[in-house]
Amino acid sequence: MTDGVLQSTQPLPPPLNRPPPRWQRLWAGLFGTPLNATVTLGCLALLGWAVPPLLRWTLLDAVWVGPADRCVDAAGACWAFIGEKLRYILFGFYDQDRQWRPAAADAILLALAGVSGMPLFWRRATLGLWIFGLAATLVLLTGGPAGPAVPTERWSGLPVSLLLAIVGLVGAFPLAVLLALARRSGMGGVRTLAVLFIEVTRGVPLIAVLYVATLLLPLMLPAGGAIDKLLRAQIAIILFVSAYLAEIIRAGLQSIPAGQYEAAQALGLGYWQSMRLVILPQALRTVIPSIVNLAIGLFQDTTLIIVIGLFDLLNTARTAAKDPAWFGFYDEAFGFAALVYLTVCVVASRYSLWLERRLRR
Amino acid sequence: MPPGALRSGPVAAVTLWWGGRSGLQAAILALVLLGGFLLGSNTLANMERFGITPGFAFLARPAGFEIGEALLDYRPQDSYALALLVGLLNTVKVAVAGCLIATILGVLLGVARLSGNALLSGLVQGYVELVRSTPLLLQLFFWSATFQALPTPRQALNPLPGIFLCNRGIQLPAFVDGRAGGWMLAAIALALALALAGTALRRRLGRRDVPSVAMIAAAACGLPAALLLSSGVPLQVELPELSGFNFSGGTTVSPEFSALLVGLVVNAAAMIAEIVRSGIQAVPAGQWEAARALGLPRRRIMRLVVLPQAMRVIVPLLTSSYLNLTKNSSLAVAIGFPDLVSVINTSANQTGQVLETMAIMMGAYLTVNLAVSAAMNLYNRQLAVRGWR
Numbered sequence: 001m002t003d004g005v006l007q008s009t010q011p012l013p014p015p016l017n018r019p020p021p022r023w024q025r026l027w028a029g030l031f032g033t034p035l036n037a038t039v040t041l042g043c044l045a046l047l048g049w050a051v052p053p054l055l056r057w058t059l060l061d062a063v064w065v066g067p068a069d070r071c072v073d074a075a076g077a078c079w080a081f082i083g084e085k086l087r088y089i090l091f092g093f094y095d096q097d098r099q100w101r102p103a104a105a106d107a108i109l110l111a112l113a114g115v116s117g118m119p120l121f122w123r124r125a126t127l128g129l130w131i132f133g134l135a136a137t138l139v140l141l142t143g144g145p146a147g148p149a150v151p152t153e154r155w156s157g158l159p160v161s162l163l164l165a166i167v168g169l170v171g172a173f174p175l176a177v178l179l180a181l182a183r184r185s186g187m188g189g190v191r192t193l194a195v196l197f198i199e200v201t202r203g204v205p206l207i208a209v210l211y212v213a214t215l216l217l218p219l220m221l222p223a224g225g226a227i228d229k230l231l232r233a234q235i236a237i238i239l240f241v242s243a244y245l246a247e248i249i250r251a252g253l254q255s256i257p258a259g260q261y262e263a264a265q266a267l268g269l270g271y272w273q274s275m276r277l278v279i280l281p282q283a284l285r286t287v288i289p290s291i292v293n294l295a296i297g298l299f300q301d302t303t304l305i306i307v308i309g310l311f312d313l314l315n316t317a318r319t320a321a322k323d324p325a326w327f328g329f330y331d332e333a334f335g336f337a338a339l340v341y342l343t344v345c346v347v348a349s350r351y352s353l354w355l356e357r358r359l360r361r
Numbered sequence: 362m363p364p365g366a367l368r369s370g371p372v373a374a375v376t377l378w379w380g381g382r383s384g385l386q387a388a389i390l391a392l393v394l395l396g397g398f399l400l401g402s403n404t405l406a407n408m409e410r411f412g413i414t415p416g417f418a419f420l421a422r423p424a425g426f427e428i429g430e431a432l433l434d435y436r437p438q439d440s441y442a443l444a445l446l447v448g449l450l451n452t453v454k455v456a457v458a459g460c461l462i463a464t465i466l467g468v469l470l471g472v473a474r475l476s477g478n479a480l481l482s483g484l485v486q487g488y489v490e491l492v493r494s495t496p497l498l499l500q501l502f503f504w505s506a507t508f509q510a511l512p513t514p515r516q517a518l519n520p521l522p523g524i525f526l527c528n529r530g531i532q533l534p535a536f537v538d539g540r541a542g543g544w545m546l547a548a549i550a551l552a553l554a555l556a557l558a559g560t561a562l563r564r565r566l567g568r569r570d571v572p573s574v575a576m577i578a579a580a581a582c583g584l585p586a587a588l589l590l591s592s593g594v595p596l597q598v599e600l601p602e603l604s605g606f607n608f609s610g611g612t613t614v615s616p617e618f619s620a621l622l623v624g625l626v627v628n629a630a631a632m633i634a635e636i637v638r639s640g641i642q643a644v645p646a647g648q649w650e651a652a653r654a655l656g657l658p659r660r661r662i663m664r665l666v667v668l669p670q671a672m673r674v675i676v677p678l679l680t681s682s683y684l685n686l687t688k689n690s691s692l693a694v695a696i697g698f699p700d701l702v703s704v705i706n707t708s709a710n711q712t713g714q715v716l717e718t719m720a721i722m723m724g725a726y727l728t729v730n731l732a733v734s735a736a737m738n739l740y741n742r743q744l745a746v747r748g749w750r
């Protein structure tokens with residue numbers, strides 16, 4: 001304390017805008033004003049009205065094991081029904097004694113999706129993994145070279161949901177990249193074609209596209225030609241998704257600064273080379289979170305194949321409750337299906353948020 | 362013409378649009394045309410094989426199937442054209458009602474999500490997450506089952522006086538005279554138009570030269586009300602009443618329509634709540650702080666500073682969620698509501714005119730979509746003109 005010019009003898013006032021402690025803010029939000037207190041009490045009343053009956057139904061009064069007659073008398077949910085019908089809900093009409101095949105196919109598809117989510121695997125070699133994995137899935141489901149063939153009419157349940165969604169997204173990728181590039185190209189004729197396809201497809205509901213594929217596609221083939229119903233749905237989904245994916249990729253392409261295009265040109269790279277080596281790797285990386293969100297929507301939208309008479313997880317769950325021995329347990333069936341979708345989608349959307357934070361760094 | 366010279370005129374515009382690489386472009390276009398031609402000629406050949414004459418002549422033939430609910434007077438002996446129109450109107454009905462209710466509910470939920478009340482905000486977050494993580498079709502099945510599981514008319518639930526819920530649908534009070542509803546709607550539309558015109562005028566001319574908000578409101582409500590009263594349409598309202606095994610009087614909203622509407626609204630409101638939240642959060646904190654430094658109270662900060670900026674983020678996203686709701690209404694076919702897709706499907710199966718019916722369906726959805734986006738773009742431009750762009 002030599003010269004008192006810069007030093008103040010007064011103690012410093014506390015910083016003005018230090019936020020109050022967390023619990024204090026929480027309390028102020030809940031009961032700080034009369035309005036907030038009313039809202040809080042209202043919410044508590046709502047919870048008190050809804051939660052106990054729900055808990056009683058799902059857990060306390062539920063029947064976990066036993067025959068159907070025990071469920072009829074019970075006040076709660078009949079989870080014994082799910083236990084009894086689990087194999088049917090998951091694998092549908094697939095041959096009873098060969099259901100390890102769809103189970104293995106599910107495992108491969110989920111593993112492929114999971115592995116591709118790790119940034120470590122964002123490289124070219126993963127493409128080979130995908131080709132191998134999808135081939136193995138198809139071999140498993142069709143029956144393959146060994147073992148009797150299983151026609152696609154008997155494919156049902158979870159493998160159909162996963163297959164349509166995953167193959168839908170992967171199959172749409174090449175088309176979507178081409179459409180996105182075409183929409184940004186200087187060639188007017190090609191650009192107009194891409195715009196027409198994308199806007200028309202995005203303008204109609206998926207159900208309309210599915211009807212076109214089931215009703216119109218067979219008529220478009222040469223006389224005598226036939227095309228599998230599941231394959232028709234898959235084609236419809238691929239075309240439908242490619243329009244949405246193209247718009248996502250276009251957004252990624254637009255986010256790449258012009259300097260990158262110019263630098264690629266300055267290096268003497270041609271159009272395709274600069275796209276493949278410089279632009280697309282960066283553009284795709286930035287839009288991965290959007291693609292994950294599209295995939296979540298797509299997984300939910302595969303349920304729409306019910307309207308053209310195919311059996312995905314939701315449809316097998318629904319028809320399980322039509323079995324005369326276990327008739328009418330729709331709430332349990334829908335509840336189980338909802339739980340499966342909820343789990344997959346919540347995990348995927350948490351992953352998408354994590355990825356977004358990671359990519360922003 | 363030397364390169365870089367100023368070019369104009371239609372020829373130059375086409376040249377500019379066409380760009381370069383004529384050979385490649387011509388090849389691609391030719392390939393697409395050839396593909397289209399092959400598929401088209403296959404289709405025509407197949408139709409001929411099945412003995413179906415291509416063309417839209419079938420539209421004049423009697424449809425021969427019942428439609429559960431119709432806004433127009435429709436009977437099975439009426440034409441396919443009328444049946445399709447009835448289906449389209451049903452789609453439009455559920456879409457318009459759905460967008461209106463979902464907007465109101467979604468804005469309320471979005472604001473609740475942003476409130477400082479952790480319990481309320483958490484409940485809304487849970488609702489949004491639950492709705493977004495389950496397929497819409499599953500939700501519709503759930504609502505459909507719920508409306509079918511309601512008690513019979515004799516034990517109908519009576520949540521509000523004059524409103525009954527039972528397995529025959531929702532019973533609501535209605536005007537005795539059928540025309541009164543239409544007049545009422547027209548009066549409300551007129552009131553809205555007057556109010557919008559009044560506020561636009563007020564904004565354009567500045568505050569002093571124009572009547573006050575109260576006067577605009579009085580004119581916007583009073584004029585249509587006076588017109589309505591002077592039109593001589595009886596305005597008595599009739600309550601639904603239980604007589605025998607069903608309700609008489611009032612109006613009935615079918616269980617299928619109720620399930621579809623509730624399902625679509627619950628789904629879209631969750632999306633709109635997220636849009637509203639992200640729109641308000643997109644306004645930088647500096648805007649709040651600057652407004653607070655100007656001494657504005659919280660309510661006026663919201664109305665004058667934050668909302669006008671948030672709306673620029675919200676409106677384009679809102680447009681796409683309206684379009685989604687309209688397209689999602691096609692899921693009606695799975696729960697038995699006769700919307701456009703359902704009528705199209707029946708017509709296609711009965712007549713075999715697959716190509717024509719599919720073209721009508723795609724055309725109808727594209728038209729509805731274009732109409733919605735055009736209207737929303739108009740509104741968006743209104744928002745963008747004020748302030749800097």
